[in-house]
Amino acid sequence: MSKNKVVIFGYGNHGKFIAKGLQNDGFDITIIESDKKFYKDAKADNFKKIFLIDVLKDDELKKVDFDVFEQLVCVMDDEHLNVFLTLSLRSLFKDSYILSISDSLNVTKKLKMAGADKVIDLYEVSANKIYNILDRPVATRLLEGFVGSQDGIVFKEMVIPEGSFLDGQMADDVDFSKYDILLVGMIDKEIGHSFFFVTTGIEHKLDSGDTIVCIGLKDKLEDFSEEIKKTESKI
Amino acid sequence: MRDKLLSLVLFLHRSPKYKTYKQFARNILFNEENVYKRYFDLTIIFLVISSVIILVYEVKYSVPQWLDNYDIYFVSFVFAIEYLLRLWVYNDLSEIIIAEYNDAKFLQKDFNIYSALKTGLSQKLKYVFTPSAIVDLLAILPAYRPLRILRVFILFRVFKLLRYTKSINQFIDVLVNKKFELLTLLFLLLFIVFTSGIAIYILEAEKNVNIDTLFDGIYWAVVTMATVGYGDIAPVTDIGRAISILIIISGIAMISFVTSVIVSAFSERLNELKDNRIIEQMNKSKSFLIVCGYGQLTKMFFRQNRRTIENYVIIDNDISRVEAAKKDGYTVMHDNASSFETLNRFDAKNCDIILLCMTASDVENIYITLNAKSISRKIKVIARVNDPLNLDKFNYAGADETLMPGKVANTMIYMAITQPTMYKAIHAILTGKSIANIDEIHVHHSHGIVDTQLKDLDFKSSKLLFIGIQRGNEFIFNPSSSEVIQPYDILLVMGRKISLEYFKSIHKGNISVKK
Numbered sequence: 001m002s003k004n005k006v007v008i009f010g011y012g013n014h015g016k017f018i019a020k021g022l023q024n025d026g027f028d029i030t031i032i033e034s035d036k037k038f039y040k041d042a043k044a045d046n047f048k049k050i051f052l053i054d055v056l057k058d059d060e061l062k063k064v065d066f067d068v069f070e071q072l073v074c075v076m077d078d079e080h081l082n083v084f085l086t087l088s089l090r091s092l093f094k095d096s097y098i099l100s101i102s103d104s105l106n107v108t109k110k111l112k113m114a115g116a117d118k119v120i121d122l123y124e125v126s127a128n129k130i131y132n133i134l135d136r137p138v139a140t141r142l143l144e145g146f147v148g149s150q151d152g153i154v155f156k157e158m159v160i161p162e163g164s165f166l167d168g169q170m171a172d173d174v175d176f177s178k179y180d181i182l183l184v185g186m187i188d189k190e191i192g193h194s195f196f197f198v199t200t201g202i203e204h205k206l207d208s209g210d211t212i213v214c215i216g217l218k219d220k221l222e223d224f225s226e227e228i229k230k231t232e233s234k235i
Numbered sequence: 236m237r238d239k240l241l242s243l244v245l246f247l248h249r250s251p252k253y254k255t256y257k258q259f260a261r262n263i264l265f266n267e268e269n270v271y272k273r274y275f276d277l278t279i280i281f282l283v284i285s286s287v288i289i290l291v292y293e294v295k296y297s298v299p300q301w302l303d304n305y306d307i308y309f310v311s312f313v314f315a316i317e318y319l320l321r322l323w324v325y326n327d328l329s330e331i332i333i334a335e336y337n338d339a340k341f342l343q344k345d346f347n348i349y350s351a352l353k354t355g356l357s358q359k360l361k362y363v364f365t366p367s368a369i370v371d372l373l374a375i376l377p378a379y380r381p382l383r384i385l386r387v388f389i390l391f392r393v394f395k396l397l398r399y400t401k402s403i404n405q406f407i408d409v410l411v412n413k414k415f416e417l418l419t420l421l422f423l424l425l426f427i428v429f430t431s432g433i434a435i436y437i438l439e440a441e442k443n444v445n446i447d448t449l450f451d452g453i454y455w456a457v458v459t460m461a462t463v464g465y466g467d468i469a470p471v472t473d474i475g476r477a478i479s480i481l482i483i484i485s486g487i488a489m490i491s492f493v494t495s496v497i498v499s500a501f502s503e504r505l506n507e508l509k510d511n512r513i514i515e516q517m518n519k520s521k522s523f524l525i526v527c528g529y530g531q532l533t534k535m536f537f538r539q540n541r542r543t544i545e546n547y548v549i550i551d552n553d554i555s556r557v558e559a560a561k562k563d564g565y566t567v568m569h570d571n572a573s574s575f576e577t578l579n580r581f582d583a584k585n586c587d588i589i590l591l592c593m594t595a596s597d598v599e600n601i602y603i604t605l606n607a608k609s610i611s612r613k614i615k616v617i618a619r620v621n622d623p624l625n626l627d628k629f630n631y632a633g634a635d636e637t638l639m640p641g642k643v644a645n646t647m648i649y650m651a652i653t654q655p656t657m658y659k660a661i662h663a664i665l666t667g668k669s670i671a672n673i674d675e676i677h678v679h680h681s682h683g684i685v686d687t688q689l690k691d692l693d694f695k696s697s698k699l700l701f702i703g704i705q706r707g708n709e710f711i712f713n714p715s716s717s718e719v720i721q722p723y724d725i726l727l728v729m730g731r732k733i734s735l736e737y738f739k740s741i742h743k744g745n746i747s748v749k750k
Contacts, residue, residue, distance in 0.1 A: 006652055017642070018649050018652070021649045101648060125644055127535035127536040128539060130617060134617075138675050138725050138727060182700060182702060197729070197730075199734065216712070216713070
């Protein structure tokens with residue numbers, strides 16, 4: 001699946017973290033840098049596919065065959081470069097999924113205009129976190145765990161396979177607590193690509209191909225994702 | 236006599252009743268939080284105002300006898316009691332004597348009760364000569380009937396009101412700051428007034444019918460100098476007019492000088508006065524937020540529109556950022572948050588303070604954290620950590636929560652790549668979209684749901700997803716349905732905001748009567 005192929009532009013503060021995380025998760029990553037120092041860093045960290053190219057030049061960008069990649073991640077340390085790069089990538093590769101990082105409201109706007117599919121604002125997410133710490137400290141600590149994917153309680157998304165015992169059941173009728181996990185929400189293919197929380201109060205029918213998101217202990221979630229492959233639940 | 240005094244003092248020292256009475260008096264006079272102080276203050280204010288109204292009315296009309304008696308005796312009586320109370324609670328005479336007595340016993344030397352008494356009384360005397368005590372005393376004087384002139388002292392009762400206004404203290408404070416300039420000018424003024432007053436007296440007392448005494452001369456000098464010029468006394472000789480010209484010119488110079496000194500003193504202190512107002516307001520509100528630094532993160536924080544933060548103040552030591560914050564309409568102080576004085580002005584003892592260290596420099600943030608913690612451990616500090624290597628230092632400094640903007644953003648990007656569906660879910664939860672709130676239900680000891688089993692709480696029909704219970708330091712994920720809710724549990728649930736509020740409202744009402 002080509003979804004696992006990711007290009008990361010920039011091996012600075014953010015790029016390093018993301019690249020390492022993705023490598024651990026078995027993604028096929030390519031790193032592109034225009035700064036020699038960061039390029040060396042990436043080499044030292046044992047990444048295989050690293051290119052040192054001038055990202056300001058379209059000719060050089062074209063050399064890399066981006067069609068096989070599904071996600072392009074712009075996380076250069078320089079915000080101007082990020083905006084420019086997003087723009088060049090969008091004009092060169094119309095169908096790619098471009099994700100950019102921004103460090104201010106104005107840059108977010110520019111990146112969106114430049115055609116980034118998703119912009120993550122460095123300070124917005126942090127500002128939200130402060131709110132959460134102030135408003136609901138316990139929940140935040142728990143969420144921290146979800147996001148940080150440490151041991152303990154985490155989120156997991158799984159696709160209901162063909163012939164699973166879940167296929168055709170109403171979401172409300174399935175007792176997830178039996179498996180020591182909770183169903184948080186799902187993407188119902190019949191309705192579209194948007195995500196539904198179970199708490200919205202709409203009845204959902206589970207079908208094969210739907211994506212469900214559950215929370216629970218990591219191993220319980222693993223067990224459950226094995227379980228749903230079966231036609232009948234033994235538990 | 237000596238022994239009698241000592242035994243009285245010992246009796247007072249040991250009497251708990253005496254102490255409660257004294258504490259009560261103290262509370263009524265000084266403790267802002269005491270409920271009775273308000274009533275006491277209002278009574279005093281009423282007495283003052285009524286007394287002044289009677290005084291003014293009396294000038295042209297006759298007042299009934301009882302009103303006169305009320306004014307002269309009752310009001311004065313209440314004021315006299317107030318005066319004595321203030322004198323009484325100013326220090327503890329008995330405690331001073333006891334302390335000296337114990338010291339003397341310890342050193343095995345003769346105890347002289349009178350010297351101890353003298354120390355205590357001299358302290359009281361010091362109080363008698365403070366401005367507010369003098370005003371209080373003068374406000375009682377009109378009670379002395381035979382001297383009619385004392386009636387005018389009723390006006391001193393108005394000064395008693397000054398105790399209730401803070402602005403006058405600030406005004407005096409400003410003037411005290413410019414003591415040197417103002418005193419110099421005052422001496423110069425006195426010098427000119429006296430010399431010209433004496434001069435006009437010597438030169439014109441013979442020729443001018445209006446100048447009779449030296450006082451007339453000085454009065455004329457002041458009136459002329461102040462550019463008031465009533466005209467009741469005017470020089471008639473050429474040399475007298477020459478003096479007039481001189482003191483009029485110097486008067487204009489002098490007055491503009493005094494005005495400029497006072498104005499500059501105020502403008503210098505204006506920001507400080509404003510800051511004082513802000514701090515006062517904060518301290519009154521009992522729970523507030525101090526945000527240090529007005530950078531990107533702070534701007535973002537205030538732009539979230541998640542809920543209106545009512546009590547907050549931004550502190551920044553960079554004037555351009557302060558101006559920017561002012562322009563954006565935020566409450567802001569130009570001050571250095573890493574200095575002890577700045578943070579110490581907030582009432583950390585009685586208020587719940589949350590401090591956000593959001594400057595772009597780790598050094599600054601650590602310093603502010605330490606500063607806050609050194610003032611009170613009670614201040615909750617949420618610090619921004621820019622370099623992950625400094626995280627440990629923040630923990631040592633005692634930050635309650637730390638936040639790494641880089642790391643938070645990185646995990647979000649990472650998640651957006653690896654698990655796009657979940658990213659949507661988490662993003663919705665983190666930004667508090669109404670469809671998916673994770674919220675906490677704090678169970679108090681008298682809460683209606685204490686002692687109920689989880690299965691009896693129908694989360695599903697309230698359209699809520701029950702996640703778990705935080706009990707002490709332990710988090711119980713998805714507990715069994717027979718789990719019983721205990722006091723001080725925190726229930727973690729997820730759902731739409733309205734569902735949460737509905738759930739909270741139906742379970743709040745029935746406070747259990749079980750014992």
